[in-house]
Amino acid sequence: MLILHRLIKNLSKLPGIGQKSAARLAYFLLKADPIFVDALSKDIRELKQKIKNCNICGNYTETDHCLICSDPARNTKLICIVEEPKDIQVIESIHEYNGLYHVLMGAISPIDGIGPENLTISTLISRIDNNKIEEIIIATNPTIEGDTTSAYITNIVKQKSILITKLALGLPVGGDLEYTDKLTVAKAFKGRNRLS
Amino acid sequence: MLILHRLIKNLSKLPGIGQKSAARLAYFLLKADPIFVDALSKDIRELKQKIKNCNICGNYTETDHCLICSDPARNTKLICIVEEPKDIQVIESIHEYNGLYHVLMGAISPIDGIGPENLTISTLISRIDNNKIEEIIIATNPTIEGDTTSAYITNIVKQKSILITKLALGLPVGGDLEYTDKLTVAKAFKGRNRLS
Numbered sequence: 001m002l003i004l005h006r007l008i009k010n011l012s013k014l015p016g017i018g019q020k021s022a023a024r025l026a027y028f029l030l031k032a033d034p035i036f037v038d039a040l041s042k043d044i045r046e047l048k049q050k051i052k053n054c055n056i057c058g059n060y061t062e063t064d065h066c067l068i069c070s071d072p073a074r075n076t077k078l079i080c081i082v083e084e085p086k087d088i089q090v091i092e093s094i095h096e097y098n099g100l101y102h103v104l105m106g107a108i109s110p111i112d113g114i115g116p117e118n119l120t121i122s123t124l125i126s127r128i129d130n131n132k133i134e135e136i137i138i139a140t141n142p143t144i145e146g147d148t149t150s151a152y153i154t155n156i157v158k159q160k161s162i163l164i165t166k167l168a169l170g171l172p173v174g175g176d177l178e179y180t181d182k183l184t185v186a187k188a189f190k191g192r193n194r195l196s
Numbered sequence: 197m198l199i200l201h202r203l204i205k206n207l208s209k210l211p212g213i214g215q216k217s218a219a220r221l222a223y224f225l226l227k228a229d230p231i232f233v234d235a236l237s238k239d240i241r242e243l244k245q246k247i248k249n250c251n252i253c254g255n256y257t258e259t260d261h262c263l264i265c266s267d268p269a270r271n272t273k274l275i276c277i278v279e280e281p282k283d284i285q286v287i288e289s290i291h292e293y294n295g296l297y298h299v300l301m302g303a304i305s306p307i308d309g310i311g312p313e314n315l316t317i318s319t320l321i322s323r324i325d326n327n328k329i330e331e332i333i334i335a336t337n338p339t340i341e342g343d344t345t346s347a348y349i350t351n352i353v354k355q356k357s358i359l360i361t362k363l364a365l366g367l368p369v370g371g372d373l374e375y376t377d378k379l380t381v382a383k384a385f386k387g388r389n390r391l392s
Contacts, residue, residue, distance in 0.1 A: 002258060002263075003239055003242060003243060003246050003247065003258065004243070004247060004256055006235075006239055007236075007239040007240065007243060010232065010235060010236050010239065011236070013232070014221055014224060014225075015220055015221065015224050016217055016220065016221075017221075020375070021212055023282070023285065023374075024211055024212065024374070025210055025211065025212075025213075026243070027280075027282045027374075028210060028211050029210075029240060029243055029244075030243060030244065030247060030256070034244055036206065036209070037240060037241070037243070037244060038241060039202075039206060040203075040206050040207070040240060041237045041238070041240040041241035042237070042241075043199055043202055043203040043206065044203065044225060044233060044236060044237040044240065045233070045234060045237035045238075046199060047199060047200070047203060047222070047225055047226060047233070048225075048226065048230055048233060050199050051199065051200055051226060060200055060226070062198060062199065067198075084223075085223075086219070086223045089219065
């Protein structure tokens, strides 16, 4: 197969990229600045070699400890628990949280054969036991798997004298009540806040 | 800058890929099969080195002559004239045309300083003169630049005793051949009009 067709085929395997977008990207790369194209190729190749998981929290990092764990300005009494390393970027982007993270590396999912022992829950417990943690914020996805994982962790941690919180469920900002699913509306209703 | 952030930044420079899609792609690549990722990186790197323009028609090729020019089953009496190599794929995809191609490598655009001398029009004329061409089909984009180029070529070629046709204006005016749906391209191809 010609390299151009193979590249289009491979690009179309990427998430959100269809056949037409893949062709558009390939033709763009053919005409693009060679320095840019080489840099892109190199970064894609080296991505997996250079990036590993932080020894402490599991975040993506190029060194042993990630930028967040090695930042002395972070509040080390707080741990926000997420399923995947990429979830950290989402929470960092809101600029509301200054604590540490813990990446579970997934969520409990019996169907996929993922139990608590496949996640980094034991590491989380030792982090809580060995550091003066005051609060854990559970930020698993609002799915059956995420909720199961959240319940499991809560059950283990609740006898320790630390605060356990979980991200609020409710209407998405900028959303439309009419087009929000019933379950979300129900959760938003239950979690309604007093205004006066 | 971390390789992950640099990759996200570079991916977001690609056409149709925003900041969020770029992050999604980068995280996908981090978890993807290493063999796939290496192949993708290699193809991107080698794309420009391996792909050149066909000596005859200007189509993308890895050898001196492209697959179309070296295919004995093609009708060598027909030449379809396009602006860019990628336009050839669009016309090939409708499976209506069995002739040869000629890539102009652009269109006349005084604003961008592109005149007829910057295009492969002289090569086109020698191809017409030296081969028994019966028809040229002008498939430039339905834009001012494409129409100007079409008029220029018609003017030069009309004294020769060959048929000059142009894709029908079933194409959306101001659009781009690359992004036109196959059916419209097929209709336009079938309804091509005689210019002289």
